[in-house]
Amino acid sequence: MPDILVVGGGFAGVWAAASAVRALREAGAPHHSVTLVTPGNDLVLRPRLHEADPHTMRVPLDRVLGPIGVGRVAATVTGIDTVGRRVTTADTAGQELVLPYRRLILACGSRLVRPELPGADLLFDVDDIDSATALDTHLHGLPGEPVAPGRFTALVVGSGFTGLETATELVGRLRVIAAPHGATAEVRVVLVERAPVLAPGLGPGPRPVIVEALERLGVETRPATTLERVTPAGATLSDGAVLPTRTVVWTGGVVAAPLTALVPGARDPIGRLEVDEFLRVPGAPGVYAAGDTAAARADPDHLVLPSCQYAIPLGKHAGHNAAASLIGRTPAPFRPAPHVTTLDLGEAGAVSTTGWERTVRLTGAEAKTLKRTLTAQWIRPPLDDADELLRQADPAFRTRRTTPA
Template sequence: IGRLPTLPGDGRFTAVVVGGGFTGIEVATELPGRLRAAAGGAEVRVVLVEQADVVGPELGPGPRPEILAALAHAGVEVRLGVRLASLDRDRATLSDGTVIPTRTAVWTAGMRASGLTAQIPGTRDELGRLAVDEYMRVVGVDGVYAAGDTAAAVAENGHVVMQSCQHAVPQGKLAGANVGADVLGLPLASFSPNPYVTCLDLGPYGAVLTLGWDREIAQTGAEAKQLKQSINADWIYPPVDDAAAILALADHRITWPTEAPVVDPRA
């Protein structure tokens, strides 16, 4: 971004973010400030493109007022109901014929599971994730476990997990523990993640924390931003150079390092 040339006739540093979901919103709200700093204070333009008729369609209506306020605060142009039709070195063309001069496009339009899942003869969902049971065993395939972005595990109340750290981390720990238990002939533990939450970074505007699958707003602004920064900078990283701390956090009964260890007196 720091080496972006200003396009002839445009006079601005312009970026197009394709996809108005979780990642697209976070990128779009942060980009104006980053671009402005890289451009030495010159005028910048960020365009968020979403094919649905609302921003953050999968996030639901709960946090949408905060999201729209944050996009407006950052000066992001929002183009709804259109797709990226083509992209070349100097321009992005949208499905409605709009041409945006730019040399920076950020693609955030969807995720898929690793292609490695194709090597497993199991049932996969539309994202390529393998169906797993409550123990992270691939359904219908003996001796194979899957976790994280490759596993379509069921969380609370029948909801299928999201491809995010809050589900991937506990799945990975549980799968590892159950593989060891399987080999040793010990009882397997079932998947029981923490209640679902969403913490969405909204750039200089702050952040928004929602609870549950209906995404009821619990925190906004600087308070939610501090939580998001803790998650990104500290919580998702395991300890290093401390074998005892690493093994303690690897306990599948502990999701984040902020949680107190669960001690079973029978263990």
């Protein structure tokens, strides 16, 4: 029986497993086993899925967790019995396996909320590696499409964090694809936002920088507008406009992964499980939640946001605390570093803010360098290096906790 069972091979799950191993080894209790169950073989770097070549945005789990002896089950969890302390899994062949546990860490992430509207099946998104790869393949196929209005037009729906990063990045991606065909002038990116202002969730602090970047890149913006219908040749907007396009990307926000609903407990409006300061789920003994499945407190006034900035330290704390409770050690309360945000703005740079009021602290090339370091280096766990992984798995390790993502 796995002593500690981690569900999910994303940022929270990987760091939970590593942190649990670290705590067990430090306490001289390495005989306790840690197992991670997740359907894929890779940690998917979701923060980079709006970029070109999304199929490369992955890290092999076995090269991260293999060196520290974490067991891995390649399967999807389909049932959780928190009273009997066991989960039911199904592998790709449909083979069922029941895994008992002593401590369970739920780190199954979040998923995009997809709309119900005519033509919804024609929408693209960048929520997971398969859908982001489908968009990439589609974009590379555009030059082979008949020359017609809207061939290189992309419509991005939603100007939250993901919508802004996607729209600004698509300008460069489409130009690279169109250029060899002499069609750069055809590239057009349109961003629609339901709210009366752009980037409503990011607030007034960074908005001027964002608006200037969108203007510089030539991204057309349509606030107070929604998407009503999609066809293979175009999109109809709520103001009645019909936009010729073959590429509509939906970025309408996320909710906790469906599995979260199988654990008893209180939830926040996006389905995340409420947890105490040690990331335990009250009412489900032995169960911890981390990453995008956890509605943990960042401070007395704010819940964490679904982001790597929190998923990584949440994972480390959940892993540490699950191990600590097994071996009678002191748990570590979750006390994240001050809130920060770094938003990529494609070829227009980036913007980095600090605090919940999002005071701008870096813009342009400086912020872009920070963003590149974050997404190319700091969110990648070390490969084939047990010592370095365990060093970074310490919940007190500061780099990722003090760095905006």
